[in-house]
Amino acid sequence: MRLSIGQVHRNVLALASSRSCFVLGDRVSFRMLSQPRVAGFHQTAWRGSQILEDNRGGPLTLASLEVQSRVEYGKKGKMERTGGPKPSSRASSLYVKPKVSSNVKPAKSALMKPAGIKKTLKVDEALFSAKSFEELGLPPLLVDQLNKEGLTAPTEVQSAAIPIIAQKHDVVIQSYTGSGKTLAYLLPILSDIGPLKRTMEQDHSEKRSGIEAVIVAPSRELGMQIVREVEKILGPNDKRLVQQLVGGANRSRQEEALKKNKPIIVVGTPGRISEISAAGKLHTHGCRFLVLDEVDQLLSFNYREDMHRILEHVGRRPGGTSRDILGPLARRSERQTILVSATIPFSVIRAARSWGHDPVLIRAKSVVPLDSITVPRPALSQSDANPSSSSQSVNQAAVGSLPPSLEHYYCTAKAQHKVDTLRRCIHALEAQTVIAFMNNTKPLKDVVFKLEARGIKATELHGDLGKLARSTVLKKFKDGEFRVLVTNELSARGLDVPECDLVVNLDLPTDSTHYAHRAGRTGRLGRKGIVVTICEESEGFVVRKMRKQLDVAIKPCEFTEGELVVHKEEDVE
Numbered sequence: 001m002r003l004s005i006g007q008v009h010r011n012v013l014a015l016a017s018s019r020s021c022f023v024l025g026d027r028v029s030f031r032m033l034s035q036p037r038v039a040g041f042h043q044t045a046w047r048g049s050q051i052l053e054d055n056r057g058g059p060l061t062l063a064s065l066e067v068q069s070r071v072e073y074g075k076k077g078k079m080e081r082t083g084g085p086k087p088s089s090r091a092s093s094l095y096v097k098p099k100v101s102s103n104v105k106p107a108k109s110a111l112m113k114p115a116g117i118k119k120t121l122k123v124d125e126a127l128f129s130a131k132s133f134e135e136l137g138l139p140p141l142l143v144d145q146l147n148k149e150g151l152t153a154p155t156e157v158q159s160a161a162i163p164i165i166a167q168k169h170d171v172v173i174q175s176y177t178g179s180g181k182t183l184a185y186l187l188p189i190l191s192d193i194g195p196l197k198r199t200m201e202q203d204h205s206e207k208r209s210g211i212e213a214v215i216v217a218p219s220r221e222l223g224m225q226i227v228r229e230v231e232k233i234l235g236p237n238d239k240r241l242v243q244q245l246v247g248g249a250n251r252s253r254q255e256e257a258l259k260k261n262k263p264i265i266v267v268g269t270p271g272r273i274s275e276i277s278a279a280g281k282l283h284t285h286g287c288r289f290l291v292l293d294e295v296d297q298l299l300s301f302n303y304r305e306d307m308h309r310i311l312e313h314v315g316r317r318p319g320g321t322s323r324d325i326l327g328p329l330a331r332r333s334e335r336q337t338i339l340v341s342a343t344i345p346f347s348v349i350r351a352a353r354s355w356g357h358d359p360v361l362i363r364a365k366s367v368v369p370l371d372s373i374t375v376p377r378p379a380l381s382q383s384d385a386n387p388s389s390s391s392q393s394v395n396q397a398a399v400g401s402l403p404p405s406l407e408h409y410y411c412t413a414k415a416q417h418k419v420d421t422l423r424r425c426i427h428a429l430e431a432q433t434v435i436a437f438m439n440n441t442k443p444l445k446d447v448v449f450k451l452e453a454r455g456i457k458a459t460e461l462h463g464d465l466g467k468l469a470r471s472t473v474l475k476k477f478k479d480g481e482f483r484v485l486v487t488n489e490l491s492a493r494g495l496d497v498p499e500c501d502l503v504v505n506l507d508l509p510t511d512s513t514h515y516a517h518r519a520g521r522t523g524r525l526g527r528k529g530i531v532v533t534i535c536e537e538s539e540g541f542v543v544r545k546m547r548k549q550l551d552v553a554i555k556p557c558e559f560t561e562g563e564l565v566v567h568k569e570e571d572v573e
Ligand SMILES: Nc1ncnc2c1ncn2[C@@H]1O[C@H](COP(=O)(O)OP(=O)(O)OP(=O)(O)O)[C@@H](O)[C@H]1O
Pocket: 150, 151, 152, 153, 154, 155, 158, 175, 176, 177, 178, 179, 180, 181, 182, 183, 341, 342, 493, 494, 495, 496, 498, 520, 521, 524, 525
């Protein structure tokens, strides 16, 4: 395939999508494919073949990637599914056999009743790569530690990401929820820094001191989850090498720990990292890795000042290009930048291009250079802004973000009957670990109260709770003390509760990206999971619209006589 390459320099100040993703920096260089029909990487079905075995240890270049000659175009609108069969073709194994009546057609999958004991949801082996951790070049000490933790095979996205990150590329990792993106970036980092790294580099790297990796996450809960993951791999003797810098926790204690423990990795929320950095207590100029987990959220308007500081300070090369000419964030730095999310809008691709060295997009079974992806121009001013194209970008971001193992349904209920419908839904599906989402904080308590009154153990989680209460609630829910967690958007991103077998939307998510992240709290790592949206009759069209945007079947249903009854599509369209 021939690429026509042009350079476009552009001042980018404006938001690039309806979700207010902003692009920092004032000079963006990107190349465009000559084919105008290419809508973008999510929709266009890029099929970069699995190229990892083609890299024979040398530095990864576009030529070595062989992507230009090996990329194929799929049909417009069809997406490439990775790491598992299509939803329609899979065999399912969830709790209930759907009831079929005259106006009802059976669900495609065969649902089955559970044993009356606490379920252990089976992990789908198709999600795992054929390669082993050793074959991906991880150091023996690290592989041993992974084995000790019961991690014996990499997932597809880990298999794709580990060698590319090890070759020092700036990357964007996009893979569906629960596919193992956290280890996809942690493992190559821990191969390079800390006590488990490659032995041949040990002597040289021993001399390094200070923070070598900064990982940023949008919520305290996700930050702490990442910290636990790093601690697990480092083991009890070295867990002090990772320091949490999340908001809500005691700042002076965090600062003391930085001084005393001399961590090599910090994980935190944007506000707290930037606060401690501004106070001169966090020195990250020599940092080699910057990870933005849930990057599309981190680059939203809400975080712009803190993220600006982080991008400006972390791993900054002393004496970089003058900010007068290029602006502070267009300056190339020595750090390796790793951007991660299940949903990657065009604004993130643009940002990654402007910050990175030959950045590549890694998906579970493909690796493509970002320069080869056509993205629409960002709106430069209010008058240029085309709301439909920016919302299109957000919707495009959601395609391919959902695990194939999920089943999606929706039913209608009046507002005052939603909790009762939720109760019937939980019983019909015999769900044991349920996350119910609402859009606001206030009504959460009321839903908990009503569920408890109906004999279902429930609890609420939201940002207004104190730090301690938040972690206690989450721990108790993970330990199975509560059957239902009623929560808001706070829990939609990154939260990993492997046992979660049902997600319910009690309020409609604001768009398909929000739907994807909420839905992704179930069906983790290829496990089976069900997502049910309970909406009012007048909102049914919104669900059907999201279904189209996400390219997944969200089937109309109801819960009667303790059964899930799936309706024929024609009856409701
Ligand atoms: N190779 C592996 N073997 C077994 N379990 C794994 C492996 N990799 C990751 N996991 C587990 O899979 C679960 C999901 O991983 P993770 O939270 O990294 O997913 P994710 O892709 O980041 O999801 P999200 O997009 O929702 O943040 C976690 O419980 C994690 O410990």
